[in-house]
């Protein structure tokens with residue numbers, strides 16, 4: 047596991063070095079569990095077909111800001127599609143479960159959707175993302191209370207609502223935590239994107255807008271990417287595109 051840490055964050059992060067970072071194990075929709083990914087499957091000869099994209103994050107590591115212009119920012123390092131999917135209707139709430147998350151790695155949780163014609167042929171570079179939710183700063187400062195604290199207090203889970211009027215179809219959900227414990231320094235933020243295939247049903251009629259390619263989502267000097275968690279603040283400038291509410 048790799049961590050780049052500021053001195054201020056180092057002490058607080060010792061525990062996290064032991065605990066490890068996380069990955070998305072699965073989702074629940076209306077009580078139905080669907081398995082996502084397990085990076086350890088990289089080491090078995092035939093990894094099971096699941097709804098989660100496969101990636102080279104066996105170290106539970108992250109995508110660094112210097113790589114925000116590479117395809118890795120879409121669905122983690124060298125990600126490949128998978129064939130199973132989560133089933134949900136427009137308007138449903140998807141609960142996303144991480145296996146664990148270190149307390150020190152505070153920051154926002156973002157959710158994006160990209161439409162795909164077929165899961166089997168989808169590649170990271172073919173995806174164009176529309177942000178459907180972001181949660182992050184809650185209260186306090188240095189470092190304050192963040193969406194990741196809520197995730198830890200919620201059995202390492204976080205919810206996202208599929209827009210109620212979204213057109214039925216095949217989508218990839220890009221669920222992401224950006225850890226800010228070292229983000230006060232250039233190239234210090236850590237993006238942990240996780241992709242899950244999802245088939246949306248229901249009678250919605252609103253298509254996603256054009257979206258943003260992964261490589262254009264963030265820049266290393268965006269105010270919410272270069273952000274000091276160990277200072278005084280009372281808000282957080284969310285990086286990336288605005289949340290789209292056109293199908294709410």
Ligand SMILES: *[C@@H]1O[C@H](CO)[C@@H](O)[C@H](O)[C@H]1NC(C)=O
Nearest residue numbers: 071072143144145201202203
């Ligand atoms: C916590 O989440 C896991 C799935 O990651 C689940 O198996 C377990 O039952 C949950 N525990 C509680 C108390 O809800």
Ligand SMILES: [Cu+2]
Nearest residue numbers: 048049062067
């Ligand atoms: Cu870390």
